[in-house]
Amino acid sequence: MKTLYIHADFMEYETKKPTPVAEELPEGHAKGRADEVLVAFITVEKKDEGKVEVVAAEAAADLAEVMKKVGAQRVMLYPYAHLSPELSDPKTGKEMLRRLESDLKEMEVEVIRAPFGWYKAFKISCKGHPLSELSRDFEGKEAAAGKKGEEKFIVLLPDGTEVSPLEYKGGTECFQIMMAKEAMKKDWPSTGEVKYARLCKKFGIQWESMSDVGHMCFSSKGALMFDLCSDYSWQIVNDLKLPVYTVKGTNMFSLDEGPVAEHAKLFGDRLYKITGEKKDFVLRYAACHQQFAMMRNWNISYKSLPYGAFEVADSYRFEQSGETMLCFRTRRMNMPDLHVICKDIPESEDWFMKLDERIYKEANKLDRDYEMLANFSSWDNYQQHKEMMLQILRKHNKPALLHFYPEGINYYWTVNIEYHILDDMKRAREIGTVQIDVGNANRFGIAYTDENGKKVFPVILHCAVIGTIERYLYTLFDTAVMQESQGKIGTLPLWVNPEQVRFMSVSENHLARARDLADRMRSEGIRVGLDDRSETVGKKVREAKQDWVAYAIVIGDKEVSSETLMVYDRAANKNVEMTLGELIASIKSQTKGMPNRPMYMPYEMSRQVDF
RNA sequence: GCCACUGUGGCUUAGAGGCAUAGCGACGCCUUGGUAAGGCGUAGGUCGAGGGUUCAAUUCCCUCCAGUGGCUCCA
Numbered sequence: 295m296k297t298l299y300i301h302a303d304f305m306e307y308e309t310k311k312p313t314p315v316a317e318e319l320p321e322g323h324a325k326g327r328a329d330e331v332l333v334a335f336i337t338v339e340k341k342d343e344g345k346v347e348v349v350a351a352e353a354a355a356d357l358a359e360v361m362k363k364v365g366a367q368r369v370m371l372y373p374y375a376h377l378s379p380e381l382s383d384p385k386t387g388k389e390m391l392r393r394l395e396s397d398l399k400e401m402e403v404e405v406i407r408a409p410f411g412w413y414k415a416f417k418i419s420c421k422g423h424p425l426s427e428l429s430r431d432f433e434g435k436e437a438a439a440g441k442k443g444e445e446k447f448i449v450l451l452p453d454g455t456e457v458s459p460l461e462y463k464g465g466t467e468c469f470q471i472m473m474a475k476e477a478m479k480k481d482w483p484s485t486g487e488v489k490y491a492r493l494c495k496k497f498g499i500q501w502e503s504m505s506d507v508g509h510m511c512f513s514s515k516g517a518l519m520f521d522l523c524s525d526y527s528w529q530i531v532n533d534l535k536l537p538v539y540t541v542k543g544t545n546m547f548s549l550d551e552g553p554v555a556e557h558a559k560l561f562g563d564r565l566y567k568i569t570g571e572k573k574d575f576v577l578r579y580a581a582c583h584q585q586f587a588m589m590r591n592w593n594i595s596y597k598s599l600p601y602g603a604f605e606v607a608d609s610y611r612f613e614q615s616g617e618t619m620l621c622f623r624t625r626r627m628n629m630p631d632l633h634v635i636c637k638d639i640p641e642s643e644d645w646f647m648k649l650d651e652r653i654y655k656e657a658n659k660l661d662r663d664y665e666m667l668a669n670f671s672s673w674d675n676y677q678q679h680k681e682m683m684l685q686i687l688r689k690h691n692k693p694a695l696l697h698f699y700p701e702g703i704n705y706y707w708t709v710n711i712e713y714h715i716l717d718d719m720k721r722a723r724e725i726g727t728v729q730i731d732v733g734n735a736n737r738f739g740i741a742y743t744d745e746n747g748k749k750v751f752p753v754i755l756h757c758a759v760i761g762t763i764e765r766y767l768y769t770l771f772d773t774a775v776m777q778e779s780q781g782k783i784g785t786l787p788l789w790v791n792p793e794q795v796r797f798m799s800v801s802e803n804h805l806a807r808a809r810d811l812a813d814r815m816r817s818e819g820i821r822v823g824l825d826d827r828s829e830t831v832g833k834k835v836r837e838a839k840q841d842w843v844a845y846a847i848v849i850g851d852k853e854v855s856s857e858t859l860m861v862y863d864r865a866a867n868k869n870v871e872m873t874l875g876e877l878i879a880s881i882k883s884q885t886k887g888m889p890n891r892p893m894y895m896p897y898e899m900s901r902q903v904d905f
Numbered sequence: 906g907c908c909a910c911u912g913u914g915g916c917u918u919a920g921a922g923g924c925a926u927a928g929c930g931a932c933g934c935c936u937u938g939g940u941a942a943g944g945c946g947u948a949g950g951u952c953g954a955g956g957g958u959u960c961a962a963u964u965c966c967c968u969c970c971a972g973u974g975g976c977u978c979c980a
Contacts, residue, residue, distance in 0.1 A: 561980045614906050801937040836941035
């Protein structure tokens, strides 16, 4: 929408002749005059269609501000079709002006609105000071502000009671903070310094400055941790008693493809686009595109439902440059994205609840807990899924914060739950998520054949059980930071610790023995480092502790002649006597069933590059 | 994107309108040492980039870039 503002001593108009799109003229509106007025000549454009509320809100705010600044007493809205070659349809034009009028009135601004669609004569006297003539172009960028006005929040308790967030005083600290932030838009000052970044650095996880904003790189330790977590996310979905098809896709999709473009439109302004030779591409924001693109060609029978499709998909979202946060909000992330293809709504609810249970179980394994923010795309969808929600709440014996999106927008999903942890700085952070999608099967042409030979569009669940791999790492680091905040020693789960054991030789005479022990453990699939440098024992021990090695063992004269080792156990933070066999057995039992990979760098420290 | 702050060898950092600090790390020599840093020495810098003020700018001013925190945002 283009506008021209003129601060005038007076402005008067007279309608002459209606055009075919003219609005009905109320009594006494054929002529109008205003003194000490800010006149806004307004052209509503094609690109404003469908964004009336947003654009009007943005313009109203600006008009009120300018009026105040120049000291005008009132505003006149004057439809003026000549500021742009691309006019909107007349319906949008009229809507926009009325909306603008009511928005301004709501702000207690005196408004005169000239009629739409008439030829009019006018006289104006421009004041001529520097701010008396201004032009503006409103694009409705502050879409959220408009949307937010119509959001609603409710707290749903396990017994079915619905309470306003303002009145609900129960729940955990995490729940209260989530409510304050999401529903009441209150500030909840985070506390303390940011500590997880220190751990990211320790394990070689950082921003890649030679790339775009928000792209991370992982040196060997971090890369190993990443891959282990990625393996784990795969393991989880294959442990769900659900047939799962693991696939591998590409990360860019053409905007010339109808479903891709439509889906992209719903995604909004966070599309990460790149320009190709002949086409423009969108970088995928999850594994959806690839899996849907594949599945539309699959011959699916009702007999093979439900099934899952899975990929740890590199995904891209064009986050605002000031918004990025290492491991948490990035432009490139890795989404262990599971889609479950279900026959119908009841089956999707059944699997929704199973996934919910697994999401909680994974948090609990790390000694963490989640609070739920449940989003609904309409009140009807809430009624449809209310019984399922209540079952979930009763299972966890927790309330959920329900968030209702503005009605009337055709979202592809009906309900999704975001699972939030409370991090060390007392911020609620979304990690896991699951949602029901009733739109994309149709959009992408994915259908199965039912018992009667009819084609049916399935219901699709989207789920990230442990969040993105980066966010899962964030959770691991945050958990360690919290241990430290409580005065304990920070640890990583043993299966994900890049160096599970380190042998340190006292002198060169003990190297052969240390190497022998290390090799025996390595052949058992344990990640072992060997500090074979000619440094003092004190220094080697110090560094082993700084590197968060889980078990550190000094090899000297005593260990050369005995099978018993003095093992520093980081988790217990003390020295324990045991044999090599006992240590191997202990590590194996602690990491049983978890992913394993060998070290990603030379195990001899004398060969390692310092980074 | 907005506001504030920060930007000095690979890392952590001192400094101030006039020779650019130190520690770690790297390299060399000495030391063969039993649970959180052994000693001596060497190399390594367009002080984020560009412009301006000045006899002189890494320091002051402007613009840009990047990072951090907060805000906004988060299908």
